[in-house]
Amino acid sequence: MRLCFHWKQLIYLIYSLHIQYYQITQEINYTIQPQMKLYSIPLKNKLITLLFLFTGILQLSAQNDFTMKSIRAYPFPGELTSSADGNKVAWVFNKEGLRNIYVAEAPDFKARKLTSFSDDDGQDITSVSVSADGKWVVYLRGGEHGSNWDDEVTINPHSLPEAPKVEMWSIPFAGGEPILLGDGAGPVISPKSDMVAYVKGKQIWVTPIGESEKGEKIFSMRGSNSSPVWSPDGNKLAFVSSRGDRAFIGIYESPEKGIVWAGPDFDRDFSPRWSPDSKKLVFVRRPGGGGEPETAVDLHHSAWKIMLYDTESDKTKMLWEAPKTLAGSLPRTHGGTNLHWADGRIVFLSYHDGWPHLYSMTEAGSEPLLLTPGDFMAEYISLSPDGKTLVFSGNTGPDQYDIDRRHIVKVSVDKADMKVITPGAGNEWAPLVVNGGKSVICISATAQLPPLPAILPANGGTIKRLAEEVVNADFPTKHLVTPEQVIFKSDDGLSIHGTVFNNKKIKGKKPAIVYIHGGPPRQMLLGWHYSSYYTNAYAVNQYLANQGFIVLSVNYRLGIGYGYDFHYPPHTGPRGGEEYKDVVAAGEWLAEQEEVDPQRIGVYGGSYGGYLTAMALGRDSRLFSVGVDIHGVHDRTINRTSDVLYPDSYERASDAEYAVDVAWKSSPIAYVDGWTSPVLIIHGDDDRNVPFSQSTDLVQRLRKKGVPMETLVIVDDSHHFMIHSNQLKVNNATVEYLLKHLKK
Numbered sequence: 207m208r209l210c211f212h213w214k215q216l217i218y219l220i221y222s223l224h225i226q227y228y229q230i231t232q233e234i235n236y237t238i239q240p241q242m243k244l245y246s247i248p249l250k251n252k253l254i255t256l257l258f259l260f261t262g263i264l265q266l267s268a269q270n271d272f273t274m275k276s277i278r279a280y281p282f283p284g285e286l287t288s289s290a291d292g293n294k295v296a297w298v299f300n301k302e303g304l305r306n307i308y309v310a311e312a313p314d315f316k317a318r319k320l321t322s323f324s325d326d327d328g329q330d331i332t333s334v335s336v337s338a339d340g341k342w343v344v345y346l347r348g349g350e351h352g353s354n355w356d357d358e359v360t361i362n363p364h365s366l367p368e369a370p371k372v373e374m375w376s377i378p379f380a381g382g383e384p385i386l387l388g389d390g391a392g393p394v395i396s397p398k399s400d401m402v403a404y405v406k407g408k409q410i411w412v413t414p415i416g417e418s419e420k421g422e423k424i425f426s427m428r429g430s431n432s433s434p435v436w437s438p439d440g441n442k443l444a445f446v447s448s449r450g451d452r453a454f455i456g457i458y459e460s461p462e463k464g465i466v467w468a469g470p471d472f473d474r475d476f477s478p479r480w481s482p483d484s485k486k487l488v489f490v491r492r493p494g495g496g497g498e499p500e501t502a503v504d505l506h507h508s509a510w511k512i513m514l515y516d517t518e519s520d521k522t523k524m525l526w527e528a529p530k531t532l533a534g535s536l537p538r539t540h541g542g543t544n545l546h547w548a549d550g551r552i553v554f555l556s557y558h559d560g561w562p563h564l565y566s567m568t569e570a571g572s573e574p575l576l577l578t579p580g581d582f583m584a585e586y587i588s589l590s591p592d593g594k595t596l597v598f599s600g601n602t603g604p605d606q607y608d609i610d611r612r613h614i615v616k617v618s619v620d621k622a623d624m625k626v627i628t629p630g631a632g633n634e635w636a637p638l639v640v641n642g643g644k645s646v647i648c649i650s651a652t653a654q655l656p657p658l659p660a661i662l663p664a665n666g667g668t669i670k671r672l673a674e675e676v677v678n679a680d681f682p683t684k685h686l687v688t689p690e691q692v693i694f695k696s697d698d699g700l701s702i703h704g705t706v707f708n709n710k711k712i713k714g715k716k717p718a719i720v721y722i723h724g725g726p727p728r729q730m731l732l733g734w735h736y737s738s739y740y741t742n743a744y745a746v747n748q749y750l751a752n753q754g755f756i757v758l759s760v761n762y763r764l765g766i767g768y769g770y771d772f773h774y775p776p777h778t779g780p781r782g783g784e785e786y787k788d789v790v791a792a793g794e795w796l797a798e799q800e801e802v803d804p805q806r807i808g809v810y811g812g813s814y815g816g817y818l819t820a821m822a823l824g825r826d827s828r829l830f831s832v833g834v835d836i837h838g839v840h841d842r843t844i845n846r847t848s849d850v851l852y853p854d855s856y857e858r859a860s861d862a863e864y865a866v867d868v869a870w871k872s873s874p875i876a877y878v879d880g881w882t883s884p885v886l887i888i889h890g891d892d893d894r895n896v897p898f899s900q901s902t903d904l905v906q907r908l909r910k911k912g913v914p915m916e917t918l919v920i921v922d923d924s925h926h927f928m929i930h931s932n933q934l935k936v937n938n939a940t941v942e943y944l945l946k947h948l949k950k
Contacts, residue, residue, distance in 0.1 A: 271752050272682035274937050277745045278302070278930075280656035281676045282738050283649050285331065285345075290338040290397070292591050292640035294379060295647055296320070297659055298331045298345075299676060300738065303930025305331045307343060308659075308673060309379060312641040315661050317673035320377060321384065328363035328928035329370055333392060336379065337399040342415050343379055344393050344402055348372035350924050353894035358391040361892060363923040363932065374404060376415050387413050388421045392432065398440040405432050410445055410458070424458060425465065431456070433476070437484035442517075444468075444478040444487055451495030455487070457517065468515035469522025475513070479547045481569070482593070486516050488525065488552055490543050492536065499857050502850050502865035503781050505774060508535035512545070512554060514571070525552060525571035533770040534558035538727065540585035548619040549593035553577075555584060560770045564596060566619050577617050578624055582609065583767055586736075590639035594619055597646055599635040599736070601729070601767050602626060607691050609767065610703055610732045614648050616664070627666035635736040639664065651734035653688040656681070657741065686748050689732050692758070696791040698784075703761045703768070704792060705730055707751035708801070717806035717948035718796040720822070720830070721747055721759040722789060724813030726779075729767035730759045739926060743812070746937050753945065758796055762788035762818070780842035781865075783872035786821045793822070793829045805831065806948045810940060812836035813896055813925065817874065820904065823885055824877030832947040834886045834940045837896045837925055840904040842869040844897075878907045884914035886943040888936055895925035916943065 281301035288295045293312040298305060303326030310317050320343065323329075333346040349372040351357045362369040374387040387393070390404040390411060401412050406421070408430045413421035429449040436443060442459045455468035455475045468475070474492045481487065491511045500506050511527045528534040537543060537557045544555040544564070551566040556574075562583040565574035578584050582602035589596055600615045602608055603626045614637045617624035627646065628634045632655075637648040643664060650660035650669055659672040689705040696702050723730050723740065735741050747757045761767070762785045763775045777784045789809070797804035809830045811819045816838020822830045846869055850862045859865065870876055885908070889901040908915050918939050920932050927933040 271685035272749070274746075274749055274941065275934060276678070276680060276682055277686075277749055278742070278934060278937065279678045279681060280741070280745070281658075281673075282741055283657055283659055284738060285334040286636045286638065286647065286649060286659060287334050287336055288638045288640055288647070289336040289340040290591060291340070292638065292642065294336050294340040295638070295640060295659075296334055296336050296343050296379075298334060299673070301676065302326065303328070305329070307331060307334060307345060307377070309336075309343065310659070310672060311340070311379075312645075315641075315645075315647065315672060317659070317676075318381075320379075320381065326930045327370070328361060328923070330361075330928065333374075335393070335395050337395045337415065338397050339399040341379055341399060342376050342395070344374065344376045344387070344395055344415065346372065346374055346391060346393060349391070350894055350926060350928065353925060356894050361924055361928055363892070363929045365922045374402070374413075376402070385416060386418050387415075388419045390421065392434070394434050394436060396436050396440045397438055403434040403436065403443055405434070408432075410434050410443065424461075427456070427465065429453075433478070435478050435480065437480045438482055439484040442484065444480065446476050446478070448474075455489050455515070457487075466517070466520070469513065477543060477545050479545050481547050482549075485518055486514060486569075488512055488514050488545060488547060490536075490545060491524075499853070499859045501861045502859040503861050503868055505532055505776055505781075507532055510536040510543070512543075512552065514569075523571070526554075526567060526574060528556060529558045531558065532774065533560055535774075537562055539583060539766055539773075541587055544584075544587045546587075546589045546596075547593075548589055548596075551619045553589070553596065553619055555587065557770050562766075564598070564617065575620070575622065577619070577622050578615070579622060581769065584615070585766075586636045588638050589619075590643060592643060595639060595643075597637040597639055599637065599648075600626075603629045605629070605631070607631075607732060610691050610705065610729070610761075612731065612736065614646060614662075616646070625666065627664070628662065628669060629666075631732075632669075633731055633733045633736065634660070634669075649736065653733040654683045654686045655734070657734050657736070685752060687751050689747075689759070691732060692795070694791055694795045696763075696787045698787060700763060700772075700788070702763070702788045702791055704795075705732055705759045705761075707747045707755075707757040707759070709751045709754065712754045714801075715803040716754055716756050716801050717808065717944075718756040718758065718799075718802045719747075719750055719944065719948075720789060720792045720796065720807070720809045721757055722762070722809065722811030722815035722818045722822075723759065723765070724811065724815045726762070726764035726785065726814045727766045727773065729761055729765050739812075742933060742937070746940065749937075749941060750944070753941070754949065755944070756796065756799070756802055758792050760788060760792040762792075780846060780869040780872050782868055783821065783842075786818060786825070789818050789822055790826060790829065793826070797829070806950075808832040808834075808944050808948050810834035810836070810944065811838070813838065816896075820874035820885075821877070823883045824874045824881045827881060827883040830883055832884050832944065834888065834943055835901075835904075836888045836936065836940070837890065837893055837901065838874070838887075838904075839896055840874045840900045842873045844900070875904060875907055878904075878911055878913075881908065881911065881913050884916075884947060886916045886918065886939065888918045888920070888939065890920040890923040890925060890927060890932075892922050893925045 281299040286297040296309045307320045332351045375384045377384040390406040393404040429447040433446040453474040454470045457466040472494045478489045512525045515522045539562045546553040553566045564577040567574045584598045587598040599612045603613045612633045614628040614634045632652040651657040662669045809822045816835045819835045823833045891898045
């Protein structure tokens with residue numbers, strides 16, 4: 207066991223041990239008698255003291271097995287993609303802020319570093335794709351993709367005099383110098399492997415894949431034009447033209463033929479998908495804007511249909527319409543409707559039976575066949591190169607705890623023959639069928655092993671983790687605890703899942719933390735997470751456990767993984783904030799545990815988790831004695847009051863005033879008068895998910911109230927702290943604040 211605690215503690219304990227050892231040896235000399243009286247009562251006490259001091263060293267050692275820097279040194283893999291035949295794959299590693307593309311190819315899939323970026327510059331790498339012929343890798347560098355707005359706008363977290371650009375690049379798969387294709391977003395490689403379509407200035411452009419800055423705009427069209435999709439023969443481009451209250455699917459083939467519109471109507475059309483013969487496409491249709499205002503507090507059905515357009519006949523027809531129920535609403539889990547044109551079948555995802563399941567129907571529009579029955583969700587869905595098989599990540603398997611994990615599941619497109627091919631205690635996600643259908647590549651992790659790409663036989667078998675050499679040799683794998691599933695009741699009887707981090711080598715009454723995830727449509731798992739944001743949270747929770755905290759990560763209502771009713775409950779968010787009940791239930795569950803000191807329970811979280819942290823401190827400072835609020839939402843009436851009370855029309859929702867009042871009462875700032883617990887507030891001022899002003903407003907209110915508070919502003923960085931050193935700064939500030947207020 208490594209002895210890596212504070213040097214003053216070490217000196218004090220060694221000195222104490224030396225004094226006790228000297229006294230005991232002297233005692234032994236005077237107490238050993240011929241009558242076999244081995245030691246006196248005072249000597250017995252000194253031996254106990256010696257044992258106590260030695261135990262103290264072990265306890266301190268157990269609480270300092272690793273540093274924040276060492277556990278945050280994992281290489282997070284993302285953007286896993288493959289060539290059309292699945293023989294070549296690429297992904298991005300972000301290791302301590304150094305983001306680089308790695309590649310591998312069949313049959314051995316040995317990882318190889320392709321790019322050589324060597325600075326923690328905060329420039330993301332996204333939109334990675336491999337050309338159909340396997341000769342090129344295309345990627346986008348810059349921006350903050352995944353934010354709520356301005357995701358394609360440059361980010362400058364180092365506050366450079368000249369901000370970096372958001373640029374598209376290509377690089378030979380075999381290796382070589384990257385080629386600057388130009389500025390733009392959403393690059394898509396042609397099936398012919400010769401051209402790249404992309405979006406620039408709300409128009410569609412194309413450029414040769416291997417030539418620098420030769421892009422040209424192929425048309426100028428009204429609206430915001432995006433989402434280019436090549437036809438399989440590479441001769442046509444479908445795209446979405448958004449025009450406010452409606453959106454159309456356009457098809458471009460040549461300047462002479464102009465734009466053909468796929469059955470335009472008073473609706474919003476999106477997600478075009480081509481048939482294998484390039485003659486038809488399917489797409490999703492939602493109603494256009496307008497209509498009589500609905501109530502603002504209640505939940506309402508979000509209608510959607512699957513449409514078919516025939517390019518030869520110029521005819522459009524409906525293939526399927528979702529049931530007009532709440533659960534039949536447009537799905538908002540990963541990939542949305544996940545529409546695919548498979549081998550003779552149309553595949554999609556729907557929530558209408560209460561779970562996000564996969565369905566398929568004939569090209570003519572037969573009754574959909576449920577492919578994935580059971581109480582679990584499907585996400586990260588991909589179609590095999592031959593169009594016959596789907597692979598996805600699901601929270602299902604033979605173990606009772608699998609509802610809080612992710613495993614790879616395989617199913618045919620035309621029958622419900624699904625099979626979990628990665629059972630066990632790990633987490634696996636982002637699967638792709640590769641190697642001529644013989645293998646599946648995915649990303650794999652356990653409670654201790656951080657995420658890495660992995661390969662396994664297509665029907666299941668041994669998982670081989672790739673690029674293990676990228677993980678630091680001193681990564682603290684052996685010191686990480688295995689989170690445990692707990693289930694407790696909220697005050698209205700709803701069952702809530704949580705994961706508990708507890709280093710059981712550390713004894714005695716412990717301080718405790720409720721960790722609250724963001725989103726809110728997220729689910730924390732029994733192991734490393736598939737989101738880069740939540741791998742960071744997982745590392746922090748492991749570190750807190752190693753410091754002697756018990757951490758309960760609460761999967762509150764509004765999260766995914768537990769069915770539609772849990773994901774979309776009424777009276778939550780600005781409609782009542784009832785998800786806060788689950789945070790209180792988590793704190794009360796901790797307070798009842800024998801190991802927990804109920805006077806030392808804290809709370810922290812980011813984004814929506816920051817919102818609920820602020821709610822906890824404002825409404826229940828007696829239960830939560832300290833908190834860290836990271837870029838949280840604090841006023842739920844912002845951008846809501848004018849839309850509800852003063853819409854740009856005569857009509858407004860019948861419950862407009864009530865809705866605004868409920869939104870206010872669902873806001874942390876409504877409870878500042880009851881806020882007494884100290885808080886650390888953290889925010890990056892180029893946040894594109896939660897306005898920085900949300901924290902500025904709260905800080906002024908808490909200052910006026912005299913609430914004990916510390917602040918940390920990260921200038922020019924974003925919601926996701928794109929610079930690794932900034933993320934470390936946030937993590938260390940969070941942990942140090944909790945240690946200062948909760949550790950004796």
